[in-house]
Amino acid sequence: MQVALDGPWSPLLGRLSLAAIPYSNPILVSTFAVVVVLGIVIVGAALRYGKVGYIWREWLTSVDHKKIGVMYIILGLVMLFRGFIDGAMMRTQQLLADGPNSPGYLGAQHGYLPPYHFDQIYTAHGTLMLFFAATPLVAGLGNLIVPLQIGARDMAFPYLNATSLWLTVSGAALCMISLFVGEFSNATWVGLMPFSEMPTNPGVGVDYWMWAFQLSSLGTTFNAINMIATIVKMRAPGMSWFRMPVYCWSSLTTNIIGLSIFPVVTVALTMLGIDRYCGTHFFTAGYGGNFMLYVNLFWIWGHPEVYFLMLPAFGLFSEIVPTFSNKALFGYPTMVAASFSIGGIGWVVWAHHFFTMGMGPALNGYFSAATMLVGIPTGVKAFNWLFTMYRGRITYATPMLWALIGLVLLLIGGLTGMMLSASVFDYTVHNSLFVVAHFHCMVLVIGAALFAGVTYWWPKVFGFKLDEKNGQMYFWTFVIASLLVFVPLFYLGFAGVTRRLDYIYNPALKPLLWVSEGGIGMYFVSLFYFGKMLYVSLRDQIPAAADSWGTGRTLEWLTHTPVPFYNFAVTPQINARDELAWRKAKGLEGVQPTQYVPIHLPNNTAVPVILGALATIFGFAMTWRIWWLSLASLLAIIVVVIIRSFDKNEGYILSAEDIARMENRIALASIVAEQPKRPALVQVEAH
């Protein structure tokens, strides 16, 4: 029942052969060289400074929610960079390939990318940005902050948490492997049907895309289960539902969405997989296949997925705006209600992604109206933030700047979204660059929120702030770049440029393409400031206080900076919604616990890393149809899980004396840190 393959296949290596390595493509070869050099530098540095054991013991095998969060964020930032490079390549191709007289380089007729390669690049751009940049960043911040904000020791299931991370990493690894072995999908990140089917797309690209997607969505589903269980079961005593920080609420809603939608896309992709591997006819063009079934299943996942990423962004704004306005959040209950409304409406608007399917006016009317409804709770949130700032004492620190630009982008993206929600209008600009500009404004809201969140909580995790001056330069260059790139796209969309074009037919559009390309150049400038910000901050490492920004309101600012691995020496009792603000008002913020009790903590384990590695091998073997290796790695996964279930290790107990000793050491260190800088004694004696 296996489908006939187009091309050679051997039992040992499946479809894999030397021809799969794209050594004739200079772009891929130079990328490969860069990746190899970077890899050698990183591994070499680890070996040179004897850090390999440390990285393995303290990071890769860690089940600590903070370290897992940091690893998620590192993955997200690396993939964000790769996704950005893909985006820059697309914009450059469109700039070069305009009109019949445009020159061609590197074997392309116009521009420098042949259509087949260009198609893979936009597919990779969408896939990477959503699954391997935005999702890990959101999951990473959630992992870092939610347990701290609810006063928990860790997530409900630390081992599952590490497994989620390594499944996501294995998906990202498959995407990276596809660059240098074989090819990536050319069927867009949504998987166009029936184009993604075997007869029209016989290569391994779609298989790479499918398995990367499947593995990472499995990880995200596990993470959603873990987050919901943590928020429901692990809150500190006294933290009733309506004392929970808004970020935890938005995390809860977002993970309820995640848990309910990811299984649907798993079904859609599995059906595509059965089609491609066994020759069934779910989405084929013949034999009764219905490819609009795929589109519906995909967007039943795909639209809530947008809110899955957007709600944490709103939660981040809701933490940052009160802190830097030095004022309690305006309209807390409406904020919670708005989160749930957005989540609820998000489930029932999916068909606005394909108004042109031909559903008829009744359904199009329903989906238009439902989509417009989303504007109401979103508007509630926007006004709540504005009213929080109203008469607040606003500090324009970098996180606040990001939050403010997030609101501006939300306005641009939201209003153009309202335009698109009218199905009659959508017929005009469907699949045009107007849509691209709209949803990039929306994902830039998420991006702004994530940069805000990372800057805001950086001192909590690492003990020192990110450099403010370079951070602001990064902010301004990034914002100008974003507007330069995407505002012209609104016009180009109106002018009739559809998305995913490797060739622009009308040379008259060149000036706007140049503006957009200028924005790409600006992004590179902002990247420089990002690097400089990291470098300066890491070099100086100016210690930050427990309440790093001075106006923190929630529980995470109560514990030490950087957070010790046990989070809180003694679990706090919650007395108010903004616990730290309440303690400050009562003059109690400095009161430390007087007695300690032993803490039960989980041991590190290598099993999640091994599972991630086996999952990568499984995905790779399935992609290349190496059946023996697929079967072996699948069996290995099952065997590892079973062996691990016989493990009697129940973690370890951190004794009260140990906690007291570590707490004292932290207290001493902070006293040393608070000493003002004085001239050295020798100089004083010289007088």
Next chain:
Amino acid sequence: MASNIPAASAVLWNPSADEHDPISARTYGFWLYLIGDALLFCGVFASYAVLDNPVNAAGGPLTAQVINAPHGLLQTFIILASVLAYSLGTVSLKTGNQAGVRLGIIAALLLGAAFLYISGSDLLALAAQGDGPTRSAFLSVFFTLLLTHGLHMVFGILWMLVMLVQVSVLGFTKDVVGRLLNLRLFWQFQATMWVCVYFYVYLLGGSR
């Protein structure tokens, strides 16, 4: 919602808060997993509803021609008996009776295997007469629905085998008891999914 507790009498730290009930958190987490799994079945059922249509049968058979109704009824009784056997096994858990738990699991496992045997032979017979999953979109989704449920049973049986060993080797530790209780939920869940399949495919589909 800030409370008006005076500063002097405020309780700020709660040393007794660390005692979470691990079995309760695990069971809750497992319920969440089951919600996700139920939505997976929703996706397959929705696809079935779309593709159970003469257009999508591409001239091939539809539900009424591919189901074996007497077998379906028999399978329903077998699967319910299997759930009952497992649940009776977990009753012995209360008295710490290892032999009772083992007996319950073995009975549930054998009944599950019998179910899979009937299901498997029916599907193989269908494929042998030329109505395999590659025949039409409808048959693709028919096979997928039954195999999705069947795959859940295979994993349940594998889990039962592991638990048989763990009950004997490890005894009733906290982990083992938690797993036995979650397996009971899982086994009940897959039986519920079968009842949905029976109702939707065998009763509604067969009567069309």
